[in-house]
Amino acid sequence: MTSLTSSASFGAALQAAHEAAGAQHYPGGTLYAVATPIGNLADITLRALHVLQIADAVACEDTRHTQQMLRAYGIERPAAQLLAVHQHNEAEAAQAVVARLAAGQRIAFVSDAGTPGVSDPGARLAAAVRAAGHRVLPLPGASSVTTLVSAAALVDDAGGAFVFAGFLPARGREREAALRLLAAEPRAALLLEAPHRIEALAQSLAALGARPVTVGRELTKQFEEIATLPAQELAAWLVAAPQRTRGEFVLALHPLARPAAGGAEPALDxxxxxxxxxxxxxxxxxxxxxxxxxxxxxxxxxxxxxxxxxxxxxxxx
CATH class of the missing domain: 1.10.10 (Arc Repressor Mutant, subunit A)
Structure with missing residues (x-):
């Protein structure tokens, strides 16, 4: 998160959240999927702040991380109102959330950063809640995927269409198969990667040659970096500066080049x-x-x- 850690900084935001969103209807027995900032605490929405205040409990990927985030906004929650729901216990923890919803509670769910259920936990929880007949109400906000898309200029004949691949499989054969599919995908493709695997991914993507890739590192944070370069040059770009292999990464493979109408076919490398x-x-x-x-x-x-x-x-x- 950014250095905005003083709850005093958000006192006016909490008041604005109450005034802007307080008159809206927030039914009980509902799971509120709340998007939270991906790096800059100021990227929270007024409706998200309001729901995080009025919810009966907050289900979250990491209780310590979420407690720190809430306190930064000036929201205090006792530990008993923070429910751990992460990738290792999501199916089991979902049943505890469903039980609370059946009792008429409002439950907010947040992942560590961004929009729940995109790549972070949340999809299984939402499925269990819907299967039990309860409502899932999304509160849109920050997402690393759409943040990079807005800056990557992914324009082609399909109007900027893209596919979301997320994190590629970590294992060899599955990873190679996923990369082959990406190479053949004519649309833009969005990838996520962790810092300890970014160099290996860059080496794999080098096989795509001159196909452009936009890499976003530490998006919305103080040392944010966005660069577009040929896939075959990504590995060298990463090692050109020590900090470039640190942080969280989002990558966009640009669409495959299409020949202009009546023009020559693009040259092969x-x-x-x-x-x-x-x-x-x-x-x-x-x-x-x-x-x-x-x-x-x-x-x-x-x-x-x-x-x-x-x-x-x-x-x-």
């Missing part, structure tokens, strides 16, 4: 050419093109056009 040539020696054209696209991230249409050109130029057997 050397790695895509090499992979395509090797595959064409062993496989039919369509199969070689499909695998080359998955491995290199190069556009299929460009690969196919190049494959046809190579075959036409080859001497007769």
């Amino acid at each position: 050397a790695e895509a050419e090499r992979v395509l040539g090797l595959l064409l020696a062993e496989l039919p054209t369509k199969g070689a093109v499909r695998l080359a696209a998955q491995i290199t991230g190069a556009p299929r249409n460009a690969l196919y056009a190049r494959a046809v050109a190579l075959q036409q130029a080859a001497p007769d057997a």
Whole structure:
């Protein structure tokens, strides 16, 4: 979190929250999924502050972290009103939350940062609450994913559409399979990564060659850094400055390049050419093109056009 840790800083915000949101209806027997800041405490909404004050209990990913956050806003909660709901106990803890909702309580749920249920815990809790017939009421706010999207300029013919991949699998084969799918995905793709694995991810993404990637590090915090560069240069960028491998990361793979209408196909880089040539020696054209696209991230249409050109130029057997 940012250095805004004095509850006095938010006294006016709490009053504004009461005046702006207090007259709205907040039914009992409801789970309130509350988005919280991803780094800068000032990125809280007035409605979130109000609900965190009036809720009968706050379910949270880490009780100590949430207690610190609440106190920064000037909100005091006894330990008994903080319920631990994290990835290791979410299914079991959900039943305790459901029991409180059945008794008519308002329960706010927060993750350590951002919007619950996106990559943090919350999805299983929301499913259990809905299955029990209770309402889940979302309070929108900060999200590392949409924060990076707003700055990454992910513009293409699809109007900026993107897919959310989250954290890739940590294991070798599953991770390689996920990376192959990303390489073949024509839309932009959003990834999350922890600091201890960011260099390994950068090395894996190097296979995408010149495909642009926007990396967001420590978003909304004092040392926030956002950079766009070719995927093949990401590993070198990270190690160019000691602080760049620290903090939390969000990455956006930009859409695969599309040729302009009536224009020439985009040129393939050397790695895509090499992979395509090797595959064409062993496989039919369509199969070689499909695998080359998955491995290199190069556009299929460009690969196919190049494959046809190579075959036409080859001497007769």
